[in-house]
Amino acid sequence: MSDSPGAPDFIREEAARRLSRAENVIFVGAGKGGVGKSLISALLALALVDEGKRVGLMDVDVHGSALSHILGASGPVVAGRKGIEPTLTRGIHLMSVSLLVGDSPLPALGEVERSLVVTMMALTNWPSLDYLVVDLPPGTGDEIISALRVARGRGEAGFGALVVATPSLVARRVVRRLLSLLRDERVRVLGLVENMSYVPCPGGGVVKPFGEGGVDGLAEEFGIPVLARFPMDPRVEEAIEAGGPVHRCSEEISRAVDDLVRGVVSRMGG
Template sequence: MYNNLLFLRTARRRLSSVKRVVVFGSGKGGVGKSVVSAATALALSEKGYRVGLLDLDVHGPSSARILKPEGRPSGSKHGIRPVNAGGVELMTVEFFLGDLPLPLSGGAKTSLVAELLMNVDWGEKDFLVVDLPPGLGDETIVPLRVLKSLAHTFLVVTSPSALSYSVVRRLLSFLVEERVNVGGLVVNYVSPVGEESYVERLEEEFGIIALARIPFDEKMEAAISERNVKLAETFFNAVRLLSEVLAR
C-alpha cells in the first residue's frame, strides 16, 4: 500500500522545503539512537539553523521525554504542525500514542509512520533530523524508501560492542542493496577501555568512517530526567562536534 507512487510523491512533497535531511538508523534498540538524534537537532538549532526533528521510532518513542515540547501538535489546512521543543520543531509518534503500551501490528506501525510522512507541515527548514525505528521491519523500510533520495546524510548509530557487529553489518548490507548513501557510523557509549575493533572492520568492509565516537556520560540519566540533555556535557560536546561535520 505504501510503496505506491502517490504516497512517495506526497511524502516527498512535504519535505520539499527542507534544505537538508539527516537520518539516524540503527540495527537494534538500546544504542542511544534517539538521544543522539535529539541532541543533534538541538546542537544544530544552537548554531542558528531552523531545525525539525521527526521521531518515527514506534518501538520506543522518547524524543518528547528528552526535549521539552511546548503543548501538543495542532492541525491546519496545510497539515499537522509540529511543536516547539527547546528551539527544535518536534513531531513524534509519542504525541499520538502517549504512555499506552504499543500492541501495534506491523501494518498499524507502518500506517502511523506513513501518515506522519504525508501529513506533517514542516514549513521552511534548514535541517530535518529523522529518527527511524531500529531494525529492518516495514515501519523502517517504508520511510527509508521515501527518504533515501532526499537524505543528505544517513548515519548508523551503534555501540562499541562486538555483540552489535552482525546486527550493524546486516543493516549496512541492506542499505547498500537499497542504494542508500551512508554518511558514516556514530559510535555511542564509548568507554576508555572499550573494544572497537569491529568498528574498524565495518569501516574497511563498507568503505565508511566513524564520524563520531561519543563517550559514555554518567550524567546522562540526570540530564534526561531534567529534560535537558545539555547537562550531560561530555556527551553533548561530542554531539556538537558531529553537528559541525553535518553543517559543512
C-alpha cells in the same frame, strides 16, 4: 518484498513533497534497538539549533517513542487544516508519535505499521527547514525501506543516513545488517556514530566495556568514516531528568556533539 513496500503511492508522493521543505534530510538508524539512536538524534538537533539552523526532528517509533522524553516535550500536537503541526521544543520543530498518543500504546499493526513512517512524513506540516532529522525505529523492515525510498528520491545532495553503533559484538552484527541494506538501497551513509564507546571514570581515565576497534572495523568494511564517539555518561541521565541542555551536559559529550555536527554539515555540503 514488493518494489514499493509499505505506504500506498499517493501517501509516498505526499511524503516526498513535504520532505522537500527541508534542505537536508538526515535519517538516524541502527537496525538494533537501544543503542542510542534517539539520544544521538536529539543531541544533533539541539546542536544544529545552536548553530542557528532551522531544525525539524521526527520520531516515528510506534512502540518505543522516546524523543519527547529526552527533550522534555509534552503534547499533544495539534492537527490543523494542513496536517499535524510539529511542536516547538528548545528551538526544534518536533513531531513525535508519543505527542500524539501520550504514554498509551499506538495500536498499529500489519499494514498500518508498515506504512507508518511514510504516513507520518506525509501528514506532518513542516515549516521550511535547514535540517530534518528522522529518528528511525529499530529494525530493517518494510516501514524503514519504504521511508528510505521516499527520501532517496531527493538525491545525494539532500539526503544522508547516520548509523549509530555501540562497539559490542552483538550490536555490531545487527548494525551490519542495516549497513548492508543501505548499500543495497543505494543510500548515502554520512558515517557511523560510535555510542557507549567508553565510560569516563570519576578520578580520570576511561573504561572500555566493549573493547576497542570494533566500530572502526565496520567503518573500514563499508568504506565510511566514524564521525564521532560518544561516552556512556551518567550526566546524560542527570541532564534529561533536570531538563537541562543534554548536548552540553559534559565536556566529553560536548566534544563528541561538535565532532558530529562538523561531520554532518561538511558531508551534507555545508
